Amino acid sequence: MFGKFGMEEVPGAFGTSASFALRLGQTVFSSASLLFMCLDVDFYAYTVFCYLVTVMGLVIPWSITLLVVDAYSVFIKCLPHQRRLIFMILLGDMVLSYLSLAAACSTAGVTDLLLDADGSYCPPKLCSRYQLSAAMAFLSWFLSSASCLFNFWIFPSL
Amino acid sequence: MFGKFGMEEVPGAFGTSASFALRLGQTVFSSASLLFMCLDVDFYAYTVFCYLVTVMGLVIPWSITLLVVDAYSVFIKCLPHQRRLIFMILLGDMVLSYLSLAAACSTAGVTDLLLDADGSYCPPKLCSRYQLSAAMAFLSWFLSSASCLFNFWIFPSL
Numbered sequence: 528m529f530g531k532f533g534m535e536e537v538p539g540a541f542g543t544s545a546s547f548a549l550r551l552g553q554t555v556f557s558s559a560s561l562l563f564m565c566l567d568v569d570f571y572a573y574t575v576f577c578y579l580v581t582v583m584g585l586v587i588p589w590s591i592t593l594l595v596v597d598a599y600s601v602f603i604k605c606l607p608h609q610r611r612l613i614f615m616i617l618l619g620d621m622v623l624s625y626l627s628l629a630a631a632c633s634t635a636g637v638t639d640l641l642l643d644a645d646g647s648y649c650p651p652k653l654c655s656r657y658q659l660s661a662a663m664a665f666l667s668w669f670l671s672s673a674s675c676l677f678n679f680w681i682f683p684s685l
Numbered sequence: 686m687f688g689k690f691g692m693e694e695v696p697g698a699f700g701t702s703a704s705f706a707l708r709l710g711q712t713v714f715s716s717a718s719l720l721f722m723c724l725d726v727d728f729y730a731y732t733v734f735c736y737l738v739t740v741m742g743l744v745i746p747w748s749i750t751l752l753v754v755d756a757y758s759v760f761i762k763c764l765p766h767q768r769r770l771i772f773m774i775l776l777g778d779m780v781l782s783y784l785s786l787a788a789a790c791s792t793a794g795v796t797d798l799l800l801d802a803d804g805s806y807c808p809p810k811l812c813s814r815y816q817l818s819a820a821m822a823f824l825s826w827f828l829s830s831a832s833c834l835f836n837f838w839i840f841p842s843l
Contacts, residue, residue, distance in 0.1 A: 574794075574797050574798075632791045633791055639733065683839075684841060
């Protein structure tokens with residue numbers, strides 16, 4: 528499981544097809560989270576929901592950019608692993624994965640509190656959308672943190 | 686900044702004095718978070734506060750154990766870096782750092798919501814204790830995640 532890979536062969540690291548799949552998943556889940564939270568919902572009323580929307584608004588362009596770069600690397604021409612490039616990707620992934628986890632957790636916590644408060648704050652239909660949005664943000668965090676770990680794995684050998 | 690270190694010389698990795706300092710900080714901050722939340726506060730009323738208390742109850746023994754092991758390694762006899770041992774420490778640190786971040790964020794989100802709700806749910810003195818507890822949990826997360834990253838840095842070379 529933890530054998531020595533060459534730096535090109537680590538699945539999930541930048542430029543591989545596994546990384547492409549991870550980025551695709553991040554794009555899908557973060558977009559779903561944003562849509563569940565935004566569409567027809569008055570999310571401005573709560574600070575944490577605004578925070579979730581802000582974070583997802585950062586994660587989506589980041590994931591799409593790297594999705595395109597990975598697609599280029601997989602299908603057209605393999606890009607070299609430059610130390611500086613991997614470091615920037617690593618840093619961005621780490622920051623965004625922590626931000627998504629923070630957003631997902633605070634959304635889940637607040638939704639739970641709103642559900643407990645005898646239904647006056649949160650009609651069931653709305654609350655289930657908040658929950659779905661938090662779940663999607665968790666999935667997006669999970670994939671983003673997987674990307675981060677795979678890139679971190681190859682980084683010391685560069 | 687990212688020169689090649691030998692595996693023994695990475696500051697902050699298992700068995701170094703920097704790691705000892707990190708573990709000490711984790712122990713102090715997680716205990717402070719637990720005490721701010723528990724002492725004279727009716728935290729059972731909210732799910733997320735119970736979650737914070739549970740997580741801190743896991744982080745404290747973990748930090749203390751590794752504090753003792755690091756102290757042994759620094760002051761008495763340098764322990765070897767076994768691959769299996771570092772992997773277990775790495776895994777534990779990663780899980781606990783994610784759990785602390787989740788607890789800190791959900792506590793901060795719920796406290797913010799309680800503060801917004803016209804003061805009826807949360808007297809100012811109580812709310813400031815919740816905030817302090819969340820801040821301490823954030824600091825504990827930060828140190829825990831630093832430990833995790835330093836150990837992850839040396840892991841591929843083992």
